[in-house]
Amino acid sequence: MPSLAEFIDGRRARVEFEAIKLDKPIALVDLPTPALVIDLDVFEKNLKRMQSFLSGHGLGLRCHTKMHKCPVIAHQQIAQGAIGVCTAKVSEAEIMQAAGVLDILITSPVSTPDKGERVVGLAGSNDSLKIVVDCIETATALNSTATKAGCTVGVFIDLDPGMGRTGIEPLQPALALGRHIRDACPALRFDGLQMYAGNCMHITEYEERKATYARLMEKGRQTREMFEADGISVPVFSGGGTGSYDMESELGILTEVQAGSYAFMDIEYRDIASRTGPQFDDFPPSLFVLVSAISKPQEELITVDAGFKCLASDKSAPEFREIEGVVYQWGGDEHGIIELNNPSRQIALGDKLEVITPHCDPTVNLHDFFFPYRNGVVEEIWPISARGCSQ
Amino acid sequence: MPSLAEFIDGRRARVEFEAIKLDKPIALVDLPTPALVIDLDVFEKNLKRMQSFLSGHGLGLRCHTKMHKCPVIAHQQIAQGAIGVCTAKVSEAEIMQAAGVLDILITSPVSTPDKGERVVGLAGSNDSLKIVVDCIETATALNSTATKAGCTVGVFIDLDPGMGRTGIEPLQPALALGRHIRDACPALRFDGLQMYAGNCMHITEYEERKATYARLMEKGRQTREMFEADGISVPVFSGGGTGSYDMESELGILTEVQAGSYAFMDIEYRDIASRTGPQFDDFPPSLFVLVSAISKPQEELITVDAGFKCLASDKSAPEFREIEGVVYQWGGDEHGIIELNNPSRQIALGDKLEVITPHCDPTVNLHDFFFPYRNGVVEEIWPISARGCSQ
Numbered sequence: 082m083p084s085l086a087e088f089i090d091g092r093r094a095r096v097e098f099e100a101i102k103l104d105k106p107i108a109l110v111d112l113p114t115p116a117l118v119i120d121l122d123v124f125e126k127n128l129k130r131m132q133s134f135l136s137g138h139g140l141g142l143r144c145h146t147k148m149h150k151c152p153v154i155a156h157q158q159i160a161q162g163a164i165g166v167c168t169a170k171v172s173e174a175e176i177m178q179a180a181g182v183l184d185i186l187i188t189s190p191v192s193t194p195d196k197g198e199r200v201v202g203l204a205g206s207n208d209s210l211k212i213v214v215d216c217i218e219t220a221t222a223l224n225s226t227a228t229k230a231g232c233t234v235g236v237f238i239d240l241d242p243g244m245g246r247t248g249i250e251p252l253q254p255a256l257a258l259g260r261h262i263r264d265a266c267p268a269l270r271f272d273g274l275q276m277y278a279g280n281c282m283h284i285t286e287y288e289e290r291k292a293t294y295a296r297l298m299e300k301g302r303q304t305r306e307m308f309e310a311d312g313i314s315v316p317v318f319s320g321g322g323t324g325s326y327d328m329e330s331e332l333g334i335l336t337e338v339q340a341g342s343y344a345f346m347d348i349e350y351r352d353i354a355s356r357t358g359p360q361f362d363d364f365p366p367s368l369f370v371l372v373s374a375i376s377k378p379q380e381e382l383i384t385v386d387a388g389f390k391c392l393a394s395d396k397s398a399p400e401f402r403e404i405e406g407v408v409y410q411w412g413g414d415e416h417g418i419i420e421l422n423n424p425s426r427q428i429a430l431g432d433k434l435e436v437i438t439p440h441c442d443p444t445v446n447l448h449d450f451f452f453p454y455r456n457g458v459v460e461e462i463w464p465i466s467a468r469g470c471s472q
Numbered sequence: 473m474p475s476l477a478e479f480i481d482g483r484r485a486r487v488e489f490e491a492i493k494l495d496k497p498i499a500l501v502d503l504p505t506p507a508l509v510i511d512l513d514v515f516e517k518n519l520k521r522m523q524s525f526l527s528g529h530g531l532g533l534r535c536h537t538k539m540h541k542c543p544v545i546a547h548q549q550i551a552q553g554a555i556g557v558c559t560a561k562v563s564e565a566e567i568m569q570a571a572g573v574l575d576i577l578i579t580s581p582v583s584t585p586d587k588g589e590r591v592v593g594l595a596g597s598n599d600s601l602k603i604v605v606d607c608i609e610t611a612t613a614l615n616s617t618a619t620k621a622g623c624t625v626g627v628f629i630d631l632d633p634g635m636g637r638t639g640i641e642p643l644q645p646a647l648a649l650g651r652h653i654r655d656a657c658p659a660l661r662f663d664g665l666q667m668y669a670g671n672c673m674h675i676t677e678y679e680e681r682k683a684t685y686a687r688l689m690e691k692g693r694q695t696r697e698m699f700e701a702d703g704i705s706v707p708v709f710s711g712g713g714t715g716s717y718d719m720e721s722e723l724g725i726l727t728e729v730q731a732g733s734y735a736f737m738d739i740e741y742r743d744i745a746s747r748t749g750p751q752f753d754d755f756p757p758s759l760f761v762l763v764s765a766i767s768k769p770q771e772e773l774i775t776v777d778a779g780f781k782c783l784a785s786d787k788s789a790p791e792f793r794e795i796e797g798v799v800y801q802w803g804g805d806e807h808g809i810i811e812l813n814n815p816s817r818q819i820a821l822g823d824k825l826e827v828i829t830p831h832c833d834p835t836v837n838l839h840d841f842f843f844p845y846r847n848g849v850v851e852e853i854w855p856i857s858a859r860g861c862s863q
Contacts, residue, residue, distance in 0.1 A: 082495035088853065089504070092840075095486070104473035113480070113563075113586050113863045147806065169806045170777070172504075189777065189806060192766045192822040195504050215767055218821060246775055246803045247767040279804060375583045376606055376638040384637055386561070386580065389834045391862045395780055395802065411786065412637045413670060414833050415538065415560045415580060415862065430609060431583040442805050443780045447837065449483075449860050462479065468860075469840050471782045471806065472504045 097464040098152045098180035106460045110433050114373040115387040117448040121455045123367035124344060131343045132162045138330035143167050143186060143319060145341030148442045150467035152180030167339050171199050172470035178203055186237060186319060187212040190247055192219050197226040204234040211235035213275050215249045217261050227268035235272040237319060240304060242278035242297045251300035256307050263313055273317030276301040277339060282324030287354040291328050302334045327356055347441040348397045369402055369435035374428055383428050385417045393443035402435040488855040489543045489571035497851045501824050505764040506778040508839040512846045515735060515758035522734045523553045529721035534558050534577060534710060536732030539833045541858035543571030558730050562590050563861035569594055577628060577710060578603040581638055583610050588617040595625040604630035604666050606640045608652050618659035626663040628710060631695060633669035633688045642691035647698050654704055664708030667692040668730060673715030678745040682719050693725045718747055738832040739788045760793055760826035765819050774819050776808045784834035793826040
């Protein structure tokens with residue numbers, strides 16, 4: 082009979098972090114469906130393209146692991162030059178740190194004693210652990226927890242770009258928090274600023290996205306200047322994402338970019354414009370849910386075995402890869418109903434098909450494993466070790 | 473290095489089925505959030521009410537475990553009189569059977585060899601395992617797999633109530649399938665009919681719901697009569713759900729009801745009318761996501777630590793339990809942004825609050841554990857053993 086803390090630690094001790102090699106490769110079409118699959122050729126190009134673009138523009142890549150939740154992928158990103166990762170939540174950081182991914186920024190603030198203690202627990206054995214703070218009250222509480230534990234925690238001040246989600250108001254309120262950390266929080270180490278304008282990332286038109294983003298981020302630049310005029314050095318300014326990656330260098334505010342979706346992509350990102358065209362095809366989709374056709378109740382319909390429980394969406398519906406004339410309609414939690422309008426290939430019962438996910442982050446969070454493949458063959462399984470880690 | 477089949481078996485062998493007792497109880501408000509919690513007093517009343525209503529009307533209760541995915545709960549439902557369970561998918565049935573829940577009906581058909589083999593694998597050691605079939609092609613394939621394995625599989629013929637999702641067309645096409653099973657599928661045992669009119673369950677007005685449902689189900693009655701006139705006995709007719717539970721006895725078509733949501737309830741079900749009033753309050757909500765207030769970026773807003781990754785929705789937004797003057801707005805995958813309009817209680821940073829889920833089934837599927845509580849205290853943890861089992 083464990084305590085709750087022992088129970089949580091025990092669960093984490095059972096999590097797998099490493100790729101599992103199969104003793105014999107399996108064909109993609111023999112996977113039990115629904116299965117979350119990665120087209121490795123596309124995926125690896127996406128990783129390389131983002132890294133080389135940002136490196137070429139003097140920017141750091143801090144990969145957001147809230148998207149893939151997979152230490153196998155985080156290690157690949159770091160091996161290619163990423164400076165570290167960010168996680169949305171504390172429990173996600175616990176998984177990454179346990180898997181040996183050390184340079185971590187937790188991008189959401191914490192407000193309760195249990196979470197403060199878990200952050201301090203991580204920082205106690207990892208100098209590279211950082212978390213955002215966004216108000217004097219929670220900064221004071223974290224300082225107090227760190228002081229009791231005799232350790233120092235690196236903090237970023239999170240600036241609200243006007244979303245009203247998290248972050249302190251830029252300029253004076255942010256500066257007041259910066260001074261409070263400097264003057265009254267000896268157990269907190271000020272490591273930089275964060276400003277993530279998530280409300281801009283999916284603005285469809287490129288020039289509008291860029292103009293809106295530049296306008297919102299301007300307060301971040303001014304805040305940094307106020308900090309530095311006050312003698313508070315800002316070594317790092319973190320933010321941005323896949324939707325702004327090629328604007329950051331010109332804007333010149335951020336020093337590192339928190340991109341996540343570029344590795345997998347999804348319909349929501351694909352459907353915004355890029356610098357050069359009406360679709361965002363800088364990074365093609367590499368993530369798919371493999372589904373099977375299981376029922377054909379009517380002539381112009383065929384039903385597949387994947388619904389809301391393996392394809393998350395807050396907006397759009399999934400789409401099929403490389404088939405025209407088919408429309409996926411949600412068929413509830415367990416099914417999708419495919420309308421056949423003169424499809425470019427026949428679909429029979431038992432056929433397995435790849436669908437593009439509407440939104441990669443919450444879709445990944447529904448699955449336990451990735452099945453990466455090349456030339457139609459799966460050789461290993463990658464555990465989604467931080468799946469469900471929303472705490 | 474395992475084969476894929478060994479890997480899948482190995483994962484299942486690690487799944488926990490039983491309640492985990494905590495060595496010391498923990499207060500609800502001390503749980504790390506987000507946490508999926510069950511108010512046991514409400515939950516137990518819901519279980520009793522549905523069982524006694526259906527028993528009192530001579531109907532069987534076949535609980536749908538796609539909703540809770542938890543053998544601890546399935547065993548409670550059976551102990552109270554449920555005749556068995558249904559599962560949406562094969563992998564869910566594997567978990568239930570491994571946990572000792574034997575009377576199982578799998579309510580979705582399978583079409584691929586790997587799934588047919590898994591069904592036969594279950595049936596080989598469990599006479600009470602049943603699965604639906606909905607076309608001659610897949611029935612023939614399943615018969616062939618069962619014949620090779622030297623075992624018999626119980627099947628229900630799934631009738632399409634006009635949803636176009638799964639099921640064969642009622643009347644003549646269904647009868648042809650019935651004859652095919654009788655005459656050409658010696659390894660399949662015909663156990664009954666299934667007809668699930670999921671498209672009716674959430675019709676808001678009670679009388680309209682009842683009339684539409686009765687009209688759709690009428691073809692099920694006629695199909696049963698055709699089967700019996702043809703000498704094919706129909707021992708069981710399965711279908712219905714929480715939205716039709718109090719209509720079935722009067723309709724007189726089904727012999728057992730596949731109810732799931734009644735145990736937990738959600739906003740989508742609450743917002744339809746009941747027999748007696750504009751809200752469906754026969755079964756009050758017993759399931760909540762406990763969240764923490766983590767940020768207060770603006771005066772009239774407060775942000776909580778739960779978004780799409782722990783509160784699934786295809787329609788409505790979550791609501792707070794027993795607080796007026798607060799509106800939950802989705803804040804993306806990780807957050808909710810609460811608008812404060814003269815709230816009935818103050819909400820401070822660090823406060824923990826219960827929210828009612830928009831849709832219980834896919835919300836449960838996001839979490840690994842239930843935290844059941846009584847009098848504000850959690851004494852044990854119930855594993856959501858079939859979480860993610862969409863295969």
